[in-house]
Amino acid sequence: MPGAQSLSVWDAPLTQLKGVGPKLAQKLTRLNLFTLQDILFHLPHRYQDRTRIKNIANLTPGSEITTEGVIQSSRIVFGRRRSLICQVDDHSGHLTLRFFHFSRAQKDTLKPGAKLRCFGEVRRGVTSLEMIHPEYTFVSPENPHYEAEQSYTPIFPSTQGISQSLLRNLVKQALKLLEHHPLNNWLPIKLLPPLTSRDLAVCLKWMHFPPADTPFEQLDPGKNPNRRRLAFEELIAHRLAMLERQKTYQKEAAFACPKNNTALKQLTQALSFSLTSAQQRVIHEISHDLSGTRPMQRLLQGDVGSGKTLVAATAILQCIKAGYQAALMVPTEILAEQHTQSFTHWFEPMGIKVAAISGQLRIRERNQRIQSLQEGQIDLVIGTHALFQADVHFKQLALIVIDEQHRFGVDQRLALRQKGGPLGQTPHQLIMTATPIPRTLAMTLYADLNCSVIDELPPDRQTIKTVVMPESRRDALITRIREALTAGTQVYWVCTLIDESETLQCQTAEKTTEVLQSALPGSAVGLLHGRMKPDEKETIMARYKSGDIQLLVATTVIEVGVNVPNASLMVIENAERLGLSQLHQLRGRVGRGNKSSSCVLLYQGPLTQTAKERLAIMRETNDGFKIAEKDLEIRGSGELMGVKQTGVMQFRIADLRTDAHLLDAVQATTTHLQKNNPDAIQPLIRRWLRQTEIYVHV
Numbered sequence: 001m002p003g004a005q006s007l008s009v010w011d012a013p014l015t016q017l018k019g020v021g022p023k024l025a026q027k028l029t030r031l032n033l034f035t036l037q038d039i040l041f042h043l044p045h046r047y048q049d050r051t052r053i054k055n056i057a058n059l060t061p062g063s064e065i066t067t068e069g070v071i072q073s074s075r076i077v078f079g080r081r082r083s084l085i086c087q088v089d090d091h092s093g094h095l096t097l098r099f100f101h102f103s104r105a106q107k108d109t110l111k112p113g114a115k116l117r118c119f120g121e122v123r124r125g126v127t128s129l130e131m132i133h134p135e136y137t138f139v140s141p142e143n144p145h146y147e148a149e150q151s152y153t154p155i156f157p158s159t160q161g162i163s164q165s166l167l168r169n170l171v172k173q174a175l176k177l178l179e180h181h182p183l184n185n186w187l188p189i190k191l192l193p194p195l196t197s198r199d200l201a202v203c204l205k206w207m208h209f210p211p212a213d214t215p216f217e218q219l220d221p222g223k224n225p226n227r228r229r230l231a232f233e234e235l236i237a238h239r240l241a242m243l244e245r246q247k248t249y250q251k252e253a254a255f256a257c258p259k260n261n262t263a264l265k266q267l268t269q270a271l272s273f274s275l276t277s278a279q280q281r282v283i284h285e286i287s288h289d290l291s292g293t294r295p296m297q298r299l300l301q302g303d304v305g306s307g308k309t310l311v312a313a314t315a316i317l318q319c320i321k322a323g324y325q326a327a328l329m330v331p332t333e334i335l336a337e338q339h340t341q342s343f344t345h346w347f348e349p350m351g352i353k354v355a356a357i358s359g360q361l362r363i364r365e366r367n368q369r370i371q372s373l374q375e376g377q378i379d380l381v382i383g384t385h386a387l388f389q390a391d392v393h394f395k396q397l398a399l400i401v402i403d404e405q406h407r408f409g410v411d412q413r414l415a416l417r418q419k420g421g422p423l424g425q426t427p428h429q430l431i432m433t434a435t436p437i438p439r440t441l442a443m444t445l446y447a448d449l450n451c452s453v454i455d456e457l458p459p460d461r462q463t464i465k466t467v468v469m470p471e472s473r474r475d476a477l478i479t480r481i482r483e484a485l486t487a488g489t490q491v492y493w494v495c496t497l498i499d500e501s502e503t504l505q506c507q508t509a510e511k512t513t514e515v516l517q518s519a520l521p522g523s524a525v526g527l528l529h530g531r532m533k534p535d536e537k538e539t540i541m542a543r544y545k546s547g548d549i550q551l552l553v554a555t556t557v558i559e560v561g562v563n564v565p566n567a568s569l570m571v572i573e574n575a576e577r578l579g580l581s582q583l584h585q586l587r588g589r590v591g592r593g594n595k596s597s598s599c600v601l602l603y604q605g606p607l608t609q610t611a612k613e614r615l616a617i618m619r620e621t622n623d624g625f626k627i628a629e630k631d632l633e634i635r636g637s638g639e640l641m642g643v644k645q646t647g648v649m650q651f652r653i654a655d656l657r658t659d660a661h662l663l664d665a666v667q668a669t670t671t672h673l674q675k676n677n678p679d680a681i682q683p684l685i686r687r688w689l690r691q692t693e694i695y696v697h698v
Contacts, residue, residue, distance in 0.1 A: 009181040010037035017173045019166075030159045039174045040183070041687060042167070043207055043230070043653050044154035047219055050119050051149050051212035057092035059122045059129055066119045066149075068139065069095060071112050086110050088118070096130035115139040151209035152219070171208050178205070186680040186687075187233055191672060193665045196229040203229045207653075228662070231654040235444060235666045236673070237688035238651070240681050242447035243670065246297070249448070252426040254295035255398040257322035259287045264314055267346060271310075278456035279307050285452050286315045286430065290399070296428035299446050301437060302454030303624035304588025305461050308432050309339070311454065312401045313346055315430055320352055320379045324398030327419075327427075328382045331404045333358055333534050334541060334557060339403075340382050347380065357383040357392065360534040394419050399428045404435075434588070435581045437628060441656060443663055462568075462591040464622055465598045468575075468615045470605060477571065477600060478519050481551065484569050485523050489595065490544065491551045492558065492570040494586055496578060512573070513553045520551065528554040556582065558589060565593030575601035575618075576611035580631040583618055610634055633657060652688065 013035060014020045014028055033039055050066045059065060069088035077085050084107055086097040097118065099106070110116075120134030156167045178201050185200050192198075203226040210219060218224060264283075268275060275283070282300065289296035302308040316326040328343075330336050340356045347354055355369050355378045372378045376395035381387065397419050417427060431449065442451055469477060481491055493516065495509040513527045526549035528540045537557075543549045545564050552558075552567075570590045575583060583601070591597035601615055617630045656663075673680050 009177065010035065010040075010183060012036050014039060014170070017170055019169065027159070027161050031157065031162065036174055036177065037183070037687060039170050040178075040204055041652070042156060042171070044156050046155045047152040047210065048119070048155060049216060050153050051151070053117070055092040056088070056090045056095045056129070059093075059095070061122050061124050061129065064119070064121050066117060067095065068115065068117045071110060071114045071116065073112055074107070074110050076107070084110065088116060094128045096125050096128050097134055097136075098125075098130055098132045100133070109138075150212050152212070152214065154208055175205055175208060184683060186673075186677075186684050187236070187669070191669050192229070192232065193662065195225060196232045196662070198225060198229045200229070200233075202226070227653060228659070231651075231659050232662050232666065233684070234652060234654045234688045235659065235662060236670055237684045238444055238654075239447050239666055239670045240673070241685045241689050242445075243674070244681065244685065246448040249295055249297050249426070252295050253424070254293060254426050254428055255319070255322070255324050255396065256293045257290040257319045257324065257398055257428075259291055260318055260321040263317050263321045263350065266350060267314065267317055270346065270349065273458065273460070275310070276307065276454070276456045276458055278454045279311055282311050282452040282454055283314050285450075286311070287318060289450070290315060290318050290428055295426040296430065297449050298430055299437075299442070299449040299451045300430055300432045300454070301442075301451065302432070302434060303457065304434050304585060305592060306434075306454040306457055308434065308454060309342065309403075312403075312430060312432060313343065315399060315428075316343075316380055316401065317347070317350075317352075319398040319428070320347075322398070324396045325373070325376065325378070325394050326380050326399040326401065327387055327394070327397060328380065328401045329387055329403065330382065330384060332557060333360065333384060334537055334562065335403070336382050336384055337534075337538055337541075338563065343380060343382065352379045353377060354380045354382065357381055357386050358534065359384070359386045392419070396425075397427050398425075399430065401430045401432065403432050434585065434624070435628065441632065443667065444656065460594065462593070462595065462597050464587055464591040465596070466587065466601065466619045466622075467598060468601045468603065468619055471602060474602070477602065478516070481516075481569065481571070482520055482523075485520065485550050488566075489569055490547065490549075490564060490567040492567055492589055493551060493553045494558070494570065494572045495553065495555055496572065496574045509553050509555050516551060516553060524548060524550045526552045528552060528557060530555055530557045556586065558586070562589050563592055564589070566595070568593060568595040568597040570597075570599045571602055572599065573602050574604060575615065576603040576607055578614075580614050580617065580627050580634070583614070584624055584627050587618070587622075 014025050014033060015022065016036060017039075020028070028034075031042065033042055048064055053066050053068055056067055056069060059067060067090065069090035072087045072089050072094075074084070074086045077083050081100055084099040084102045086099075088095045088097060095118075097110075097116075115138065116136045117139055118131060118134040118136045120131035122129050122131060124130075154168065154171070155164060156171075158164065158167060183200055183204075187200075189197050206226040207230060286296070286298060286300075289298055300308055300311065302311075312328070316328070319326050328339060330339060336356055336358060340354060344354045355372070357366065357369055357373075361369070369378065369381075370392055373381055374393045374395060381394075386392070400417065417429070419427075437446070481493075484491055493512060495512050509527060509529050513525055517523075517525045526540050526544060528537060528544075532540070540549065540552070541562070544552045544567075547566060567590050570587060572578070572583065572586055578586075587599045590599060599618075601618060603611070603615065607615070613630070613634060617627060621627065673684075
């Protein structure tokens with residue numbers, strides 16, 4: 001084990017590297033690069049192959065490639081944009097180099113007779129193939145056989161003002177330091193699984209600059225043992241961070257809320273249905289947590305329609321009957337309004353005060369509710385991001401319920417968590433998701449949480465038949481809708497435009513509404529989208545629930561929580577553009593009553609292979625866990641759990657699609673480190689999860 005001296009070298013600031021002054025060091029912090037060790041573990045996300053020099057005659061459009069040639073002519077062309085055009089020849093063909101941004105000195109060096117080695121993307125030009133702003137070096141007469149690159153060229157995650165060449169230079173300097181200052185290897189070789197037992201420094205050097213003789217297919221994440229070694233360590237660091245977070249929770253104090261069987265019985269007897277055995281089991285688990293003086297941290301998973309909201313209601317009731325307050329945080333105004341109605345219906349007969357705080361309240365009304373909340377006159381408050389705001393205070397907040405947790409960022413959840421009360425108690429947290437989380441993800445991303453799963457649907461829950469239909473059959477679909485409306489069924493028509501502006505999405509919904517009104521005369525067609533005012537949305541939803549509107553055209557604003565039992569047919573337009581979890585969420589808006597229900601996935605061809613896989617799994621199963629596993633396989637953990645937002649820690653190099661087989665070993669190794677080498681825990685976390693402090697408190 002290296003001594004303190006080598007450790008201090010790697011803890012040194014980046015200003016120790018040549019060319020890094022205070023201003024550049026400040027820019028590098030935007031990439032979470034602070035120390036010499038940080039730059040070593042700033043790993044490439046892809047590579048370019050500059051190891052082979054191709055003749056111009058063998059270049060193909062769309063490829064990134066290295067070629068060589070002699071400049072035959074160089075001139076400035078004045079068109080829509082001034083550009084410098086260089087014609088290059090290597091005796092096998094001609095290539096045009098085009099520069100829109102260039103200096104006079106650059107123009108003077110790019111003159112006929114100069115020999116260049118160029119790297120860039122090959123495109124079709126007007127008269128020949130061309131490269132726009134290629135990277136280039138001069139091959140001088142003194143060195144006519146200037147060697148090609150000896151390794152693949154890394155492309156690093158970057159930010160504005162930080163070039164790839166700068167990052168490569170810093171990494172090379174750091175790797176040079178490794179020759180004299182070994183890194184602490186916090187994972188002894190004996191702890192590494194057979195496929196990952198490689199020296200840490202060797203893996204880092206290979207990952208930054210893979211040798212030129214490496215077959216390109218070996219760069220594939222699933223086939224690269226060097227990447228696998230680093231991924232294993234990163235997964236361990238994440239799991240350790242989660243477990244350290246759990247320790248922090250266990251040191252905090254929470255309001256103890258004893259179980260109240262009388263109130264629970266009063267609530268369940270007022271329901272028009274019976275609890276499933278899965279709901280009863282989960283209610284018992286949560287109730288036990290709430291009765292303790294340590295803050296509950298529990299993840300509640302349940303498929304669409306499994307009854308998570310009622311389980312949350314029993315937890316809220318237990319805390320309120322113990323004399324405290326609760327907050328329910330939801331992602332949309334529509335869902336906040338619906339929950340307010342449901343909880344008021346359940347709780348008002350028990351003398352419990354329910355209120356909503358939204359960003360749309362008039363100032364006077366909002367101020368009155370905030371004051372009532374602070375004075376303890378409101379028992380349960382429901383809202384969206386409005387609950388995070390600094391002027392919202394509680395008298396004694398004992399429980400936070402977060403619905404669809406991955407839609408909220410770390411800073412938002414932290415802001416609500418800090419509103420526990422004047423004595424500094426930490427609120428219990430119940431985190432709910434209707435996006436089932438595969439075991440591999442739950443083990444890694446939520447190792448700090450206790451997990452409850454409602455793995456049973458109510459017996460009267462209808463199975464939804466899913467049909468995949470091409471756009472060309474739209475007329476036949478409208479005929480089917482006409483028949484459904486005549487039979488008294490209500491219908492959703494969901495308009496989606498992914499990666500387009502919300503304005504365009506709303507325009508599409510408006511146009512679709514007009515088309516359907518024309519095609520279905522005599523039928524009541526309504527429109528719901530995100531740009532409508534809250535009172536307009538509430539009016540439309542109330543009319544749809546009452547049956548006054550038969551067909552509701554909506555954007556994906558209805559994705560979560562909307563409950564209309566008589567709606568038994570849904571059409572999702574452009575279904576090929578949506579991810580599996582979103583399709584499953586949308587489909588879950590039907591099948592909530594006693595009628596057989598259907599979902600039509602309308603697509604525009606031709607379909608990509610990924611789109612075909614998505615639509616096929618939707619047709620094959622209604623099981624949210626099977627769908628989540630497939631979504632993880634297709635898209636990866638980042639998109640599935642929304643880790644591209646600030647809500648969940650992101651992996652630098654690990655990928656659960658290819659590294660799931662390592663997780664059992666990760667679990668065993670973290671346990672070993674906790675028992676036998678606790679001094680390695682914090683250094684590993686710092687190495688891989690820079691600035692983790694905020695995560696420890698959420």
